[in-house]
Amino acid sequence: MSDIFFSDEYFMKEALKEARKAFDADEIPVGAIIVSGNKIIAKAHNLAETLNDVTAHAEMQAITAAAEYLGAKYLNECTLYVTLEPCMMCAGALNWSQIGKIVYGAHDEKRGYNKYKPQLLHPKTEIVSGIMAQECASILKDFFARKRNK
Amino acid sequence: MSDIFFSDEYFMKEALKEARKAFDADEIPVGAIIVSGNKIIAKAHNLAETLNDVTAHAEMQAITAAAEYLGAKYLNECTLYVTLEPCMMCAGALNWSQIGKIVYGAHDEKRGYNKYKPQLLHPKTEIVSGIMAQECASILKDFFARKRNK
Numbered sequence: 001m002s003d004i005f006f007s008d009e010y011f012m013k014e015a016l017k018e019a020r021k022a023f024d025a026d027e028i029p030v031g032a033i034i035v036s037g038n039k040i041i042a043k044a045h046n047l048a049e050t051l052n053d054v055t056a057h058a059e060m061q062a063i064t065a066a067a068e069y070l071g072a073k074y075l076n077e078c079t080l081y082v083t084l085e086p087c088m089m090c091a092g093a094l095n096w097s098q099i100g101k102i103v104y105g106a107h108d109e110k111r112g113y114n115k116y117k118p119q120l121l122h123p124k125t126e127i128v129s130g131i132m133a134q135e136c137a138s139i140l141k142d143f144f145a146r147k148r149n150k
Numbered sequence: 151m152s153d154i155f156f157s158d159e160y161f162m163k164e165a166l167k168e169a170r171k172a173f174d175a176d177e178i179p180v181g182a183i184i185v186s187g188n189k190i191i192a193k194a195h196n197l198a199e200t201l202n203d204v205t206a207h208a209e210m211q212a213i214t215a216a217a218e219y220l221g222a223k224y225l226n227e228c229t230l231y232v233t234l235e236p237c238m239m240c241a242g243a244l245n246w247s248q249i250g251k252i253v254y255g256a257h258d259e260k261r262g263y264n265k266y267k268p269q270l271l272h273p274k275t276e277i278v279s280g281i282m283a284q285e286c287a288s289i290l291k292d293f294f295a296r297k298r299n300k
Binding site: 048049052053054055060063064067068071072073074087088089090091092093095096097115116117118120 | 202224243265267270
């Protein structure tokens with residue numbers, strides 16, 4: 001592990017870069033990265049349209065990539081940074097992965113995991129929300145505004 | 151579409167064959183198939199250990215394979231047959247897929263989607279449960295009994 005300290009904002013900016021790639025590919029712009037020991041071990045963005053696959057959310061791909069990198073399916077030493085509150089599917093996957101910490105940007109009142117009871121995430125997972133929420137929400141608003149004006 | 155009628159039991163037996171493949175690979179034995187117009191278009195079994203990937207449940211792989219086969223991400227004309235009640239992750243993915251019908255075998259009180267509120271599945275999805283429930287539960291019991299005795 002490096003001694004250099006990276007803030008949550010630093011890593012969220014990396015997740016936002018991934019969201020931007022989704023935007024440019026005409027995908028709903030959500031980006032995710034997974035960090036282990038201060039190092040980014042997975043980067044992904046939503047590819048549901050490109051891959052014709054509803055399971056290709058940024059978080060799902062990041063979980064698979066991080067597990068592949070680590071050679072282990074549990075991510076309890078890892079932190080996920082994602083620009084949007086995870087949906088029920090991704091929260092379920094994150095529960096199975098036993099991920100140590102989740103940092104998300106914008107809230108998703110309609111589709112976010114928080115509306116479900118009991119809690120979808122693993123009880124040991126630490127959660128931080130609202131990091132760069134405005135920037136994370138803005139890219140989504142711009143995307144849907146562009147869609148409506150097409 | 152063929153005029154021949156295949157029962158839910160017929161297709162559940164095919165899903166059980168997939169569960170048997172998982173058993174033989176030392177994976178928690180859950181199998182799934184997806185049917186469209188009386189034809190099996192996807193078959194899958196749990197591969198979480200083999201692939202080191204918590205997202206590699208039978209249903210997730212079947213959704214991806216069926217969408218690939220159809221060239222479309224929505225499965226509203228399809229039926230999923232799965233030997234065990236889907237978990238919250240798989241229910242979330244099935245919601246996104248807008249699958250037409252789900253037929254499952256054994257109930258899963260601990261990990262099944264039914265314990266979450268609001269409903270995790272798409273409101274338009276038809277659900278049939280308990281088809282060959284005993285056979286679907288037996289293979290799981292045999293698996294865990296073998297694990298304990300190792």
